[in-house]
Amino acid sequence: MPFTSRTAHLKPEGAYQVLARANQLEAAGKDIIHLEIGQPDYATFANVSEAGIDAIRSGKTRYTSPAGMPPLREAIAEDAGRRRGIKVLPEEVIVSPGGKPNLFFPTLALVEPGDEVIYPDPGFPTYEAMIRVAGGVPVAVPLLETNQFSFALEEFDRLVNEHTRLIILNSPSNPTGGVMPPTDLEHIAAQAERFDCWLMSDEIYTRLVYDGRIAPSIAALPGMQARTIIVDGFSKTYSMTGWRLGFGIMPQTLAERVELLLTHSLGSTAHFTQFAGLEAIQGPQEAVQQMVREYQHHRDVIVDGLNVIPGFTCQRPQGAFYAFPNITGTGLESSALANLILDQAGVALLPGSAFGAYGEGYLRLSYANSIENIEAGLNRIRKAIESL
Numbered sequence: 001m002p003f004t005s006r007t008a009h010l011k012p013e014g015a016y017q018v019l020a021r022a023n024q025l026e027a028a029g030k031d032i033i034h035l036e037i038g039q040p041d042y043a044t045f046a047n048v049s050e051a052g053i054d055a056i057r058s059g060k061t062r063y064t065s066p067a068g069m070p071p072l073r074e075a076i077a078e079d080a081g082r083r084r085g086i087k088v089l090p091e092e093v094i095v096s097p098g099g100k101p102n103l104f105f106p107t108l109a110l111v112e113p114g115d116e117v118i119y120p121d122p123g124f125p126t127y128e129a130m131i132r133v134a135g136g137v138p139v140a141v142p143l144l145e146t147n148q149f150s151f152a153l154e155e156f157d158r159l160v161n162e163h164t165r166l167i168i169l170n171s172p173s174n175p176t177g178g179v180m181p182p183t184d185l186e187h188i189a190a191q192a193e194r195f196d197c198w199l200m201s202d203e204i205y206t207r208l209v210y211d212g213r214i215a216p217s218i219a220a221l222p223g224m225q226a227r228t229i230i231v232d233g234f235s236k237t238y239s240m241t242g243w244r245l246g247f248g249i250m251p252q253t254l255a256e257r258v259e260l261l262l263t264h265s266l267g268s269t270a271h272f273t274q275f276a277g278l279e280a281i282q283g284p285q286e287a288v289q290q291m292v293r294e295y296q297h298h299r300d301v302i303v304d305g306l307n308v309i310p311g312f313t314c315q316r317p318q319g320a321f322y323a324f325p326n327i328t329g330t331g332l333e334s335s336a337l338a339n340l341i342l343d344q345a346g347v348a349l350l351p352g353s354a355f356g357a358y359g360e361g362y363l364r365l366s367y368a369n370s371i372e373n374i375e376a377g378l379n380r381i382r383k384a385i386e387s388l
Contacts, residue, residue: 171202198229245270
């Protein structure tokens with residue numbers, strides 16, 4: 001029997017595909033350096049893990065409110081609001097198992113079949129997937145290297161119109177590491193007001209920024225909080241990818257509708273995980289600050305190393321933990337080059353084409369790994385390219 005059209009377009013996420021293939025090669029005895037997967041190489045911070053373990057031991061293994069425990073919603077409202085310079089009410093916070101439900105469910109609540117949704121390309125593959133599942137029309141806006149991988153505003157202005165229902169932003173960006181400047185956010189905000197669009201701002205990497213920068217939130221601009229969904233979580237900031245803990249911040253009426261979708265799909269987020277999240281927010285932040293300092297050093301090492309490989313050029317990313325080198329000088333398509341590097345050099349990384357049509361001509365490498373592995377990986381890649 002045929003499947004529904006709403007799932008016909010779905011395909012695996014590139015990172016998991018490459019990871020699976022790299023694991024197969026490892027199982028066959030090949031030494032692989034993993035620069036493909038987007039997760040911190042740090043263990044979850046000790047105080048956070050202990051809080052989760054203590055919660056399990058004390059019986060915090062029950063159902064909770066679908067929107068999250070009140071103490072955690074209150075803590076997120078205060079912390080996330082203060083960091084962005086906005087006032088957030090606990091009723092505007094939706095806790096979820098990972099960040100993706102707060103991408104998917106607001107989209108389902110807002111987008112009717114035929115509505116247009118603008119999203120960044122290259123960008124996180126889930127954006128296009130969730131737009132299509134909702135019946136929306138995905139409209140890609142290129143992120144250009146010449147604009148430090150922010151929106152191509154002239155193209156954005158051409159594409160936004162009265163049929164646009166939602167505009168998706170991601171800053172700092174996966175896969176490019178770009179941070180959208182305030183002037184670009186102001187331009188997008190003005191168009192959102194003009195066409196009465198919703199905004200979804202994926203800010204999962206908001207605290208992973210370098211060189212003393214900050215990643216401003218479009219929700220902090222005048223009038224924007226009332227039409228913005230902020231998506232964030234604990235995976236990247238606190239090295240909690242496997243704990244599955246994220247949150248969304250949105251107007252209360254939308255939050256209530258998203259809570260209903262959570263109720264009838266996922267039920268609730270794990271009880272003990274939420275206690276770990278509470279400790280992450282309210283506990284000491286020195287480990288986060290140390291991680292950011294380390295990743296800035298990793299960034300500099302990988303960018304400097306990429307820029308001496310023949311055919312490669314790489315901007316210095318402002319945030320997240322990805323390098324996104326331009327590899328057009330090699331004369332190879334990104335998927336072919338990524339496969340060659342994995343097979344010949346034993347380095348797992350992602351082709352830019354895994355993030356959309358405008359990602360062609362690039363590779364994505366995660367520098368959330370040890371300096372030793374980064375340097376060894378760069379050396380292997382350089383030798384593989386020089387042998388072509």
